[in-house]
Each structure stands twice: as C-alpha cells, then as structure tokens.
Amino acid sequence: MRVFVDCDPGIDDALALAYLAADSSVEIVGVGTVYGNSSVETTTDNAVRLLRLFDRPDVPVAAGAARPLVQQPRLAAHVHGTNGLGGIELPAVEAATVSESAAEVLVRLARSAPGEISVLALGPLTNLALALALEPRLPQLVDRVVVMGGAVRAPGNVTPWAEANVNNDPEAAEAVLGAGFNLTLVALDVTMRALATEPWLEELAGLASERASYAHRFLTYYLDWYTEFLGRRACPMHDPLAAAVLLDPALVTESVTVPVQVELTGTYTRGMTVADLRTRPEAGSRDPVVLPTEVDVPEFLSRMLRALA
Amino acid sequence: MRVFVDCDPGIDDALALAYLAADSSVEIVGVGTVYGNSSVETTTDNAVRLLRLFDRPDVPVAAGAARPLVQQPRLAAHVHGTNGLGGIELPAVEAATVSESAAEVLVRLARSAPGEISVLALGPLTNLALALALEPRLPQLVDRVVVMGGAVRAPGNVTPWAEANVNNDPEAAEAVLGAGFNLTLVALDVTMRALATEPWLEELAGLASERASYAHRFLTYYLDWYTEFLGRRACPMHDPLAAAVLLDPALVTESVTVPVQVELTGTYTRGMTVADLRTRPEAGSRDPVVLPTEVDVPEFLSRMLRALA
Numbered sequence: 094m095r096v097f098v099d100c101d102p103g104i105d106d107a108l109a110l111a112y113l114a115a116d117s118s119v120e121i122v123g124v125g126t127v128y129g130n131s132s133v134e135t136t137t138d139n140a141v142r143l144l145r146l147f148d149r150p151d152v153p154v155a156a157g158a159a160r161p162l163v164q165q166p167r168l169a170a171h172v173h174g175t176n177g178l179g180g181i182e183l184p185a186v187e188a189a190t191v192s193e194s195a196a197e198v199l200v201r202l203a204r205s206a207p208g209e210i211s212v213l214a215l216g217p218l219t220n221l222a223l224a225l226a227l228e229p230r231l232p233q234l235v236d237r238v239v240v241m242g243g244a245v246r247a248p249g250n251v252t253p254w255a256e257a258n259v260n261n262d263p264e265a266a267e268a269v270l271g272a273g274f275n276l277t278l279v280a281l282d283v284t285m286r287a288l289a290t291e292p293w294l295e296e297l298a299g300l301a302s303e304r305a306s307y308a309h310r311f312l313t314y315y316l317d318w319y320t321e322f323l324g325r326r327a328c329p330m331h332d333p334l335a336a337a338v339l340l341d342p343a344l345v346t347e348s349v350t351v352p353v354q355v356e357l358t359g360t361y362t363r364g365m366t367v368a369d370l371r372t373r374p375e376a377g378s379r380d381p382v383v384l385p386t387e388v389d390v391p392e393f394l395s396r397m398l399r400a401l402a
Numbered sequence: 403m404r405v406f407v408d409c410d411p412g413i414d415d416a417l418a419l420a421y422l423a424a425d426s427s428v429e430i431v432g433v434g435t436v437y438g439n440s441s442v443e444t445t446t447d448n449a450v451r452l453l454r455l456f457d458r459p460d461v462p463v464a465a466g467a468a469r470p471l472v473q474q475p476r477l478a479a480h481v482h483g484t485n486g487l488g489g490i491e492l493p494a495v496e497a498a499t500v501s502e503s504a505a506e507v508l509v510r511l512a513r514s515a516p517g518e519i520s521v522l523a524l525g526p527l528t529n530l531a532l533a534l535a536l537e538p539r540l541p542q543l544v545d546r547v548v549v550m551g552g553a554v555r556a557p558g559n560v561t562p563w564a565e566a567n568v569n570n571d572p573e574a575a576e577a578v579l580g581a582g583f584n585l586t587l588v589a590l591d592v593t594m595r596a597l598a599t600e601p602w603l604e605e606l607a608g609l610a611s612e613r614a615s616y617a618h619r620f621l622t623y624y625l626d627w628y629t630e631f632l633g634r635r636a637c638p639m640h641d642p643l644a645a646a647v648l649l650d651p652a653l654v655t656e657s658v659t660v661p662v663q664v665e666l667t668g669t670y671t672r673g674m675t676v677a678d679l680r681t682r683p684e685a686g687s688r689d690p691v692v693l694p695t696e697v698d699v700p701e702f703l704s705r706m707l708r709a710l711a
Contacts, residue, residue: 246555248678248679248680249680250680253676253677253678253679253680253683253684254676321682322680322681322682323681323682324681324682354670356668356669356670356671357669358667358668358669359665359667359668359669359670359671359672360665360666360667360668361663361665361668361676362665362668362671362674362676363668365671367562367563367670367671368562369557369562370557370562371557371558371559371562371631372631372632372633373630373631373632373633374562375562
C-alpha cells in the first residue's frame with residue numbers, strides 16, 4: 094500500500110507514523126505537514142525527526158499550510174506541549190524537507206500514479222483542500238482517504254460540538270468532505286473509545302525498543318492532560334486508530350455511510366460535522382462518506398503494541 | 403397537581419390530554435392552544451372537543467399564537483391530517499374558549515397561585531415565550547415545566563438535526579430554555595423509543611371505552627405515517643410520554659442535567675437543541691435543564707392503556 098500522510102505531529106500523529114512505519118508492506122510516499130497541534134515549523138521538524146526514529150529517513154517531508162483557509166489558527170500547545178511532543182526532545186537531524194508545499198506534492202504523486210495513492214489525514218484539512226483546489230480530479234486520482242476528524246454523535250473536544258481538526262479549518266473540511274473522495278471519517282465517535290489505559294501503558298513500558306520508550310514518554314505527557322479532560326487515567330488514540338483503519342478496514346465492525354456536512358455559520362455549531370442519521374434520511378445531494386461507529390479496540394491496541402515492539 | 407397544558411392537538415396531544423384527564427388527582431387549570439400540528443383555529447377546536455370527550459368539559463381553553471415569533475409557520479397536516487386528528491371527526495361542541503390569549507391565562511394563573519401551577523408544553527413554545535415576555539418572573543411563579551421538544555443526541559424529525567416543536571419557533575424555544583425554569587425537556591432522545599407497536603394497539607382496540615375507541619382510530623392514522631418514517635409498524639408517543647413524566651418523574655430512569663441552547667443561525671443546524679455533553683463540560687452561563695436519556699417505556703405504555711380504559 095502506498096500512503097501519503099498529512100499530519101501535524103503531535104503526540105498521536107507520532108504514534109500513527111510509528112504504526113505505519115512498522116508495517117513493511119506500507120510505502121510512505123510522502124509526508125505533508127500542517128499547523129494544528131503546533132506551528133507548521135514545529136510539526137515539520139517533528140515529522141522529519143520521527144521518520145528518522147522510525148527507520149524511514151528517506152520519506153520526503155513537505156511543509157504545508159501555516160494557517161487555515163479563512164479563520165485565524167489556534168494551536169494546541171496545552172495538549173501536546175510547546176514542541177508538539179510533550180516536551181520530549183527527539184535527536185535533531187538535518188532538515189530534509191522538499192521545496193514544494195504539501196498540497197503540491199500530494200497532487201504530483203496522485204497524478205503520477207492514478208488510483209494508487211491512499212491519503213491519511215491527521216490534522217486540519219487545509220492541505221487537502223488546497224490540493225483539491227489545485228486539482229479538482231483529486232478524488233478520482235487517489236485511492237482511499239482516511240481522515241481523523243469530526244464528531245457526529247459524540248460530543249466535540251474543542252467546543253461541545255466540534256472536533257479540533259475540523260474546527261481548526263471548517264471551510265477546508267467542508268470542501269474535502271463534499272468532494273466525492275472514497276473517504277472514511279474516523280471521528281471522535283470511535284476514537285474517544287480507543288483508549289490507552291494504564292495497564293496498556295505498562296505493557297508499553299515493558300517493551301525494549303527505542304520507539305516504545307519514546308512512545309511511552311509521549312503518552313505519559315498526553316495522559317496527564319486527558320486525565321483532566323476525561324476524569325479517568327486514559328487517553329484516546331485518535332490518529333493511530335485512523336492509521337490502523339486505513340491499513341485494515343476490517344477493524345471497523347460497524348459503520349454508517351452518510352453525507353457529512355460541516356456547519357460553517359452557526360452561533361454555537363460552527364465547525365460541527367453533521368449527518369442525517371434518521372432511519373429514513375432524505376436523499377443527499379453530496380456523496381456519502383463512511384463513518385465508523387464501532388471498532389475492534391482490543392485488537393487495535395494489541396496491534397499498536399506490536400508496532401512499537 | 404394543578405397543570406396548565408399548552409398544546410396543538412394533534413394526535414399525540416390528544417393522547418396526552420387523555421392521560422392527564424384520567425388521573426383524578428390532576429386539576430387541569432387551563433389549556434392554551436397554538437399553531438403547530440394544525441392551525442390554531444383547528445387545534446383550539448380540537449382541544450375543546452377533546453376535553454368534552456375526556457369528561458373535562460369545564461376546563462377553560464384559551465386560543466394562543468397563530469404563528470411563530472419570527473419565522474413563517476409550517477403546519478404538519480401530513481402527519482396529523484388536515485383536521486389535526488387524522489380525519490377522525492369528534493362530536494362538535496359549543497365553542498367555549500376564553501377571551502384572553504393563552505399567554506395571558508398562563509400569566510394570570512401563575513400570579514394568582516405562585517409556585518402551584520405546573521406547565522406541560524406540547525407544541526411550539528411561542529405561548530410560553532410570550533408569557534415570559536409579559537411576566538419575566540414566570541420561572542419563579544410556576545412549579546415545574548415539562549416540555550416535549552428537541553433532539554439532543556437523537557436525530558431530528560423535521561430536519562436531520564431539529565425536532566418539530568423547537569424548529570417551529572426556535573427563537574421562542576431559546577427564550578424558554580434559557581429562562582431559568584425548573585424544566586424537563588422530553589426530547590426525541592426518549593420519545594422516539596416510547597413506541598406504540600401493533601400488539602399494544604390490539605390491546606387498545608380491545609378496550610371498551612369511547613376514548614379508547616377514538617384513540618385507536620387516531621393512532622391507526624398516525625401509525626401509517628410513522629411506518630413510512632420509521633421503516634416498521636410503530637409510532638412514537640411523544641406528548642403522552644411528556645405528560646406521564648410530569649405526573650411521575652420516576653418514569654425517568656436516567657437523565658443528564660445540562661444547559662440546552664437552541665442554534666438560531668446555522669446554515670444546517672438552525673432549530674437544533676445543543677448541549678455540552680462532554681465528560682467535563684465547561685461551566686455554562688445559563689441554568690441547566692433536565693434531559694431524560696432513559697425512561698421506563700413498558701410501564702409508561704401500560705399506564706397509557708389504563709388511562710384509556
């Protein structure tokens with residue numbers, strides 16, 4: 094499988110990269126970066142360092158958007174630390190980013206291998222929206238797109254109704270979700286149930302690898318923040334779950350296939366992902382996306398451990 | 403218990419009136435009517451006829467609002483028939499409505515017996531919003547308010563996200579939900595699970611009373627519409643469930659107490675009732691309301707049958 098990863102590492106982005114990198118059948122054809130969990134300068138630097146850590150030093154990294162299409166950026170240093178990785182310093186490496194922007198790289202790769210590239214989007218959807226503006230045939234040129242984002246039946250995480258990646262650039266998300274991609278939206282509906290708990294973290298701590306040791310340190314920072322948010326000692330594995338669903342759709346045990354729209358104008362609900370979940374929905378005018386509603390969490394967590402071993 | 407009922411009969415409103423009227427401990431101090439399931443002229447005429455059918459001919463009926471505060475009215479003849487009662491004709495009675503509007507009657511009653519009157523609101527909330535504008539102390543002057551309306555975690559019924567009563571007058575609903583009433587919102591979250599099914603309707607058909615016979619005829623009409631909507635032969639008992647919850651809060655087996663707001667400006671979500679359902683919600687600036695999330699449906703349906711016997 095050939096995968097382009099768009100991300101904003103980010104602690105859970107780091108785990109998702111580890112998950113992909115551990116699978117020898119996966120070719121990571123490129124990594125685009127975007128503001129979100131931290132500034133794009135920081136997420137780009139982190140992406141380069143993480144790919145070295147995970148033994149994929151040759152993957153081209155393209156810095157992408159520094160800000161959303163319309164609104165002002167809001168970063169998440171309170172969740173991921175000021176360096177985006179919980180204050181844990183990875184070894185510095187020579188900057189090896191390409192000169193093109195992330196959107197240009199994605200468009201070039203998709204045109205050069207129609208139908209072959211899958212996209213894993215783990216941050217605000219600004220780069221994907223830009224790529225779509227550059228190349229309107231993108232939905233036909235790529236294979237599958239898996240997006241970590243949105244909250245349909247679940248509460249939001251940055252507002253009561255909105256999830257961070259979508260809320261960071263609602264206009265971009267609306268463009269991407271309406272574009273006709275073969276798209277799976279891995280939303281808070283499932284990621285908030287894919288929880289790393291303390292027993293799991295103890296298993297992780299027992300692994301001998303360098304990547305497991307870093308993952309444990311990242312997640313310990315992340316857990317402290319989420320303990321406050323969740324009211325229990327656990328943290329959701331948002332981005333790695335999306336990576337796992339891309340590599341193996343069978344991890345999704347229940348889903349609905351519905352058009353998903355992004356509210357752009359609500360006083361309370363701007364940034365909310367909305368879908369017609371009535372028993373008999375009206376025929377929608379836009380293509381539906383796959384919204385997983387149940388995933389095999391134990392199997393996913395067990396695979397995550399194996400990826401870090 | 404002294405109850406003021408604001409309603410738009412309406413098939414399920416009729417059942418709710420039957421439920422209240424069957425309880426000899428309930429004094430129905432007044433009935434206000436409102437556009438909604440049908441025009442206010444029709445719902446008023448129906449209210450008068452229904453109270454006669456249910457042996458409460460002396461309850462004063464006050465016609466209320468003919469249209470929402472801001473938007474144009476949208477009636478529901480496709481659900482309740484053009485006469486609001488599935489085309490079933492009740493015996494005509496002398497018009498006996500009072501000269502005051504529903505909002506005036508509610509305010510007068512509340513002022514005359516502070517803390518004693520409970521309100522059951524079964525239609526668009528226009529009359530309650532008008533009463534609140536006439537008397538801002540209304541939340542302190544009435545006892546409990548039970549509203550059938552809204553859809554918080556459940557899908558809507560008139561848009562994918564909005565329930566009919568709230569969507570019929572979102573501005574009124576926003577005023578009422580934010581006013582600080584001791585308020586229980588009986589939303590689609592529970593009413594869509596309080597289903598009258600065919601075996602239950604057969605039991606109803608077996609009852610000898612005139613009211614049971616009418617109820618069966620109303621519900622047969624209603625069921626045909628809902629069968630299309632639900633994809634199975636059943637119909638939700640929206641308004642009677644709200645009546646039952648007013649008379650016995652113990653029917654609610656699980657609830658959350660949260661501020662509920664009404665989205666007024668969304669492109670998709672206008673008319674949606676939104677609540678912060680995160681594990682750790684932010685402190686809200688408005689008073690919370692009780693949102694039942696589980697009710698004892700078998701017990702409710704059994705009580706409904708007894709009320710019609």
